[in-house]
Amino acid sequence: MSVGVTAGKTPSAARLRKQSWYQQPRFKRLVAMVVTAVVMAQVTGVQGVRNDLFYALEENFTGTGIWIWLGIFLAIWAVREFLQDWTRGLFARVRAAAAPLPEDGTAKDAPGGLAGQVRRVADGGRRLSTLFRGHRAYQAGGLGALLLVLIVLPLMVSTFWQQVMVDQIGMFLLIAIGLNVVVGWAGMLDLGFIAFFAIGAYSAAFWTGGLPVEPPVELNNFLVVPVAVLTCLIAGVLLGAPTLRLRGDYLAIVTLGFHEIVYLTAKNWTEFTGGTRGASSDRFSIDLGFWSYEWGLDPAPYYWLQLAFVIGVLFLFLRLEHSRVGRAWTAIREDEVAAASTGVDTVRFKLLAFAIGASTSGIAGVIYASKLGFINSEMFLVLMSVLVLSYVVFGGMGSIPGVLLGTAILVWLPEYLRDTVDAQDRYMYLGGLLVVMMIYRPQGLWPSRRRQRELRMSQEGTGSADALGAQPGGAQG
Structure with a gap:
């Protein structure tokens, strides 16, 4: 029966x-x-x-x-x-x-x-x-040819596109490279990353004497860069220390709150930051006694300066990706509990991820403030953090070439549509592109091999591809 x-x-x-x-x-x-x-x-x-x-x-x-x-x-x-x-x-x-x-x-x-x-x-x-x-x-020959094209690129485009490459593409590239460390390598969702960019910009204004308060000593902009990097490193540690036990949505909320603290402080502490009235900043200059040069209004010299910083950061981060620190970040992103059980000091490496990722935003902030010569609190809205995160996801989390390519495309697209699409509709087209991209290629435009493998395992039901929201022990929540 x-x-x-x-x-x-x-x-x-x-x-x-x-x-x-x-x-x-x-x-x-x-x-x-x-x-x-x-x-x-x-x-x-x-x-x-x-x-x-x-x-x-x-x-x-x-x-x-x-x-x-x-x-x-x-x-x-x-x-x-x-x-x-x-x-x-x-x-x-x-x-x-x-x-x-x-x-x-x-x-x-x-x-x-x-x-x-x-x-x-x-x-x-x-x-x-x-x-x-x-x-x-x-x-080496291919990279040399690419570098040569990048060097002569400002001479081949109009002044408008030179401004776009400096004020937007170059700036967002530096920020996205740092955010890729936090999101792509360490797997920690950060929605307030632009706060470090604001800290770098206000550091430039403070140490060049542009804020209402006088600095202990006025510094050249080139000397401000390491100071701003150190300041952002400390800010990254201060943000990371109380959030070590958080992940996923909870970490995103805390980082968003950190951005709001920095933004409201810059807006309301008028005696120090100038508030919405803003503050000035000196431009980059070199004085060797027998020869001197000062960056002016021409965007091309800023582009070459920015390119030098991007190349230096890429060299250091590529070495870092394949080092012991980079492998520890990968282990934490895939399964933090398993990483800790194998001897990885998760507290130390998560703090390193926040600190090192924030350092590039300090460089970008100094260059941005020096290029414009003026900053105020309304330049550092939370929308910028969302945009940078979308650039990283679109290009491919954890992939440096993907982050560079994705950032360049998504920053270029709204400017390319400037003459044919209303300003209020440009980001709508960007949103449609992101939706199609996430439906058919969620790993990103140029993904890393590890990210591709995680998505394939997730589709097969043998693993999780959501490194940003992974639960302890790899459990699905």
């Missing part, structure tokens, strides 16, 4: 385990894309009027705008869902055709056969790839 009951329940259990068509990931992504298209049509369409609450809804949902957005997002969905399998199959067939054939000799094995030609091309590509990876000279 029990056997018959079990046999009778088996089909029912199988039907319960079977997913309906609308529960499949492909159609879930379709729903997400359609919802995003509808939202984009509304937020970028006709604006509402005060005496008619439904005017904007009627105009945006009956006009051509919603069909354009639906067409764009449905085209992205169709290409991604259907053509990707076809492309993978094509590459698989090419690899199979290029595979070694039996030694019995066939027509396809002839030198002029299609398989032989494809095989020779594939083998040549593999040998070239191996040669490129094996010789440091080729890598």
Whole structure:
């Protein structure tokens, strides 16, 4: 009897385990894309009027705008869902055709056969790839060519784009590199990172005599840089010390509160910071006695100075990533309890992550204040912290090349849309791009190999990809 009951329940259990068509990931992504298209049509369409609450809804949902957005997002969905399998199959067939054939000799094995030609091309590509990876000279040559392009780049663009590269791209690059240490390497969600940027900027204003209070001694801006870095290191330790037992959303709330403390202090302590009236800051200058130079209004010299700082920071952080400290951060990000049980001093390394990550914001703050010659509290809103975090996630958490590329693209895009899109709608397009990116490539534009592996294990159900919200012991909460 029990056997018959079990046999009778088996089909029912199988039907319960079977997913309906609308529960499949492909159609879930379709729903997400359609919802995003509808939202984009509304937020970028006709604006509402005060005496008619439904005017904007009627105009945006009956006009051509919603069909354009639906067409764009449905085209992205169709290409991604259907053509990707076809492309993978094509590459698989090419690899199979290029595979070694039996030694019995066939027509396809002839030198002029299609398989032989494809095989020779594939083998040549593999040998070239191996040669490129094996010789440091080729890598150094590629990096040298890239560096040369970056050096001459200001001479090839207009003054407007020079300003964008200095005031926005270069500044956010330095901040994002530091935030990548906290978020990407150590796995601690920080929503108040721009507070360290404000500390660096006000350090420049204070030590150059631009604040209402007099400093003990006035310093040159180049001497202010290490002082600002040290100040941000101390601030990072002060933030990290009381938050060592927090992670995920709780840590994000605390860091957000830290930003609000710094922001409100800069806004309300007018006797020291100048408040919303702001404060001035000297520009960079060099005086060697026999030769002197002062940075003026031209953005190109600031770009080259910023490029030098970015290269120096990248060199140090790349060395740090593969050091014992970098491996300890990775262990903490993946499972803090397991890392502690294997002897990793989690308290020390989490404090190091906060402190070292904050140091680049100090450099960015000094350069930013010196370039503008003026700062006030309204330049350091929490929106900037959210933007920098989105740049890191978009580029690929834990990947330095990804962070650089993602930051450059997302800072460039709103400025590129300046002449064609209203100012209030530019970040809407940025938001749509981020939504599509998170649906189809959550690991980021240029992810690290470790992050890719974590996401793959999460999809297979053998691990967690949410390093920012991981529970103790790897439990899923």
